[in-house]
Amino acid sequence: MRRLAVELYGTRVGWLEGVDPRTADFRADPGAIETFGLASTMVSESLPLVPRPPARRAARRVNVFVELLPEGDNRAALAAMAGLRVDDSIGLLARFGRDVAGALQLWDVDDPTEPRHPSLEPVSETEIARILDDVRRAPLGNLRDLGKTSLAGVQQKIVLVRQGVRWFRPIGGYASTHIVKVAASATPTMLADEWLGHELARRVGLATHSADLVDIAGVPALVVERFDRHAAAPDGRLHQEDMNQALGASGNEKYQRFGGVVTLDRIDQLVQHRLGPDARVALIRRVALTVAMGDLDAHAKNMGVMHFPDGGASLAPSYDTVPLAHQRNDGEVALAVAGEYRHAAITLDMIVEQFGGTDVVRAEVVQTVERVRDAVRVLGDDDRRHPAVVPDIVQFSENLLAGRPAGLSAARGR
Structure with a gap:
């Protein structure tokens, strides 16, 4: 045992x-x-x-x-x-x-090599590029004998530590500070699309941690600061759990279609009873952002709860927010909004209804969608992003604000 x-x-x-x-x-x-x-x-x-x-x-x-x-x-x-x-x-x-x-x-406790003494190994950009290229054999960038890192999710990525302008590989469980993601060959625009989603979350007040598109010795990558790391916290770590953990869901139950274990109703109840009114406002904004940007993968493992050293708790910052409606998929959101899974059919009224239908909720939803629309117009197009992503988000937002379903315009033929 x-x-x-x-x-x-x-x-x-x-x-x-x-x-x-x-x-x-x-x-x-x-x-x-x-x-x-x-x-x-x-x-x-x-x-x-x-x-x-x-x-x-x-x-x-x-x-x-x-x-x-x-x-x-x-x-x-x-x-x-x-x-x-x-x-x-x-x-x-x-x-x-x-x-x-x-x-x-x-x-x-029965392993004679434990507890380990965490340490750091300096790495150059060339070495980071090699680690990224070898990510399937060294998942998350773990060294075979000394790596101690695990992160939930399916996306290919590694973890590193940044101190000033220098990069290090964490050894023996040293607290990593950044996640470095690489795109799959089938979705070459995914990194830039994810950067856009993160920036929209930041501009509507749902995230403060950084995300940067970089070139690491010829390898395109997205470097995301870990919001669950802080130099002033014990061991440099802040505690968070995802909604699968908080609600007792396992694996693919993160999607409502898989058994209905996780729903926006259940998340809302937890937030109201355990986290308070500010967290509920953040949840309302998160769902409005999800619909306005076409994030079809906002499942329970992409939402979380922060547990702070002083005993306080809050909704975790938004993370892994990615516009996906322009990709080939079933067009459904991960968690139904007012009973509706089809992203194209969701209206602003449905989002408001999902959270009780009050004027206060409506004001938050409208303001969030307006901020998304205005921000994506300012950010504009980028050759690294999918050509449909910005026009789609503008269209989704304008449809919602006009009282129409979010779905793409008939003129686009989709």
């Missing part, structure tokens, strides 16, 4: 014990309960810290940690690197749980 120590903000919060997610469980440390308070949800909204948790919710507790692992090819590559089965979630967490999304750190 594996026994993984789980740490948060310098405190041992408990142990993840077992060999299989179906039979494993999390046990809270009494000291953590004393530090953070009885029934604290500092680790996760799905995992209150109590001395005797109900056995029937063990799977939900374990899911909080399993959801820290990547999906698809990235997970398969991590497993291959570690010589583990793809479904050995506990083993993968033992191997790669030192630097994950948020501020949790997991490590195997």
Whole structure:
């Protein structure tokens, strides 16, 4: 049986014990309960810290940690690197749980090499380009023996540390500060499209962390600052969880179509009851942005909750906001708005209805859509972006503001 120590903000919060997610469980440390308070949800909204948790919710507790692992090819590559089965979630967490999304750190107490002493390895742009080129064999840029990083998601990426103008590779679980993404050959404009989505989120007040399109020794890349890292925080990390973790959803349940575990109603309830009015305004703006820009992949793992060292919580900044309606896909949003999945059919009234239909909600939605329209006009076209993306976002926004469904104009023939 594996026994993984789980740490948060310098405190041992408990142990993840077992060999299989179906039979494993999390046990809270009494000291953590004393530090953070009885029934604290500092680790996760799905995992209150109590001395005797109900056995029937063990799977939900374990899911909080399993959801820290990547999906698809990235997970398969991590497993291959570690010589583990793809479904050995506990083993993968033992191997790669030192630097994950948020501020949790997991490590195997029976591993004689633990706890590691994190360090940095300087890397040049040429070396970064080589790491990016080798990302399938070295997922997330992990070194075979010393890499300790796991990030959820399916997109090819690596993590690095930036100090001033210098870049470093994190060793042994050192807190990475930036994510570097490369585009797939099938979607060469994706990086520039994602930069646009991030910039729109920033301009409507939903993000403050940076994102930059760069050329790294001839390799086009998108460098995204990690919003869950801060020099003043313990170990340089700020804790966050995604909505899959917070609501007990697993894997593809991040899409409402897969079982209906996650919905905007459930997210809204959590935000209202646990995070407060400012977070709800941010959620309303996020959904308005999603529809106005045609972000069809705004699923539960692309929304999250921040848990701060002082016990406060908020909605996480917007991340992975990407206009996708111009791509070949089913045209559906990840989470239905007022029961409607078809992006082209969603109206501004539906967004308002989704959040209660009040005049205050309407004002927030209208203001957000107006900001999206105005910002995308100012940003204009860029040869690196898909030629349809800016005209589409302008059209979506104008349709919504005119009371029409968001869908593209008939004149475009789509």
